[in-house]
Amino acid sequence: MILIGQYDSPFVRRVGITLALYGLAFEHRPWSVFGEGDRVRAFNPLMRVPTLALDDGEVLFDSVSIIDCLDELAGEERALCPRAGPRRRHILGVVALAMGAAEKAVSLFYELRLHEEVSAVWADRCRGQILSTLAALERDRASRTSPCWFGGSMSHADIAVAVSLRFIREAHPGLVAEEDIPALAAHAAALEVLPVLRDVSQPFVPPA
Numbered sequence: 149m150i151l152i153g154q155y156d157s158p159f160v161r162r163v164g165i166t167l168a169l170y171g172l173a174f175e176h177r178p179w180s181v182f183g184e185g186d187r188v189r190a191f192n193p194l195m196r197v198p199t200l201a202l203d204d205g206e207v208l209f210d211s212v213s214i215i216d217c218l219d220e221l222a223g224e225e226r227a228l229c230p231r232a233g234p235r236r237r238h239i240l241g242v243v244a245l246a247m248g249a250a251e252k253a254v255s256l257f258y259e260l261r262l263h264e265e266v267s268a269v270w271a272d273r274c275r276g277q278i279l280s281t282l283a284a285l286e287r288d289r290a291s292r293t294s295p296c297w298f299g300g301s302m303s304h305a306d307i308a309v310a311v312s313l314r315f316i317r318e319a320h321p322g323l324v325a326e327e328d329i330p331a332l333a334a335h336a337a338a339l340e341v342l343p344v345l346r347d348v349s350q351p352f353v354p355p356a
């Protein structure tokens with residue numbers, strides 16, 4: 149398998165961490181969607197990452213479809229989310245919030261960086277969406293005492309929260325007041341020291 153994209157993208161990083169946790173062999177091509185857009189486009193007409201080329205040549209894009217495929221490859225026993233049932237719904241709910249906040253953070257970054265005239269309405273909307281989503285996640289995490297978000301074993305929820313929070317902090321320094329998210333910060337800190345999260349990481353590099 150070939151994973152295209154840099155680990156400063158929370159979406160690429162989530163896929164890279166999942167591949168590593170499942171012990172699936174892959175080649176990493178850390179191409180920039182801006183600087184090396186043509187290379188990305190040769191695999192994905194959307195010119196977006198993560199893009200995953202399977203060994204048989206099939207190409208998957210969008211992290212949700214990619215993770216779905218990886219769960220299948222890992223098998224029911226090892227997958228970080230069950231195929232059905234309430235635990236699956238709860239995990240996917242947290243993933244949707246965390247990765248949704250990351251999407252808004254990417255959108256906000258592009259607005260601030262790529263538009264000559266920034267839309268204050270859009271930028272404020274993105275900031276508000278990120279902050280209200282993190283507040284909802286904070287309330288949820290603060291209400292739990294388990295080491296992982298859902299009990300004692302890691303799920304996609306844990307990884308999604310860690311990668312999203314790191315991206316938001318690095319792409320928008322000062323946006324989130326650390327004192328407002330103590331439970332989330334502690335959760336992410338406990339994950340970021342794991343070897344797999346340390347290995348599959350890259351400081352945020354703004355597009356040139």
Ligand SMILES: N[C@@H](CCC(=O)N[C@@H](CS)C(=O)NCC(=O)O)C(=O)O
Nearest residue numbers: 157159181196197198210211212254
């Ligand atoms: N919904 C997508 C979001 C992926 C995404 O936003 N990727 C960014 C990099 S962080 C990208 O490819 N940006 C270039 C573009 O959208 O043109 C997913 O889950 O994979």
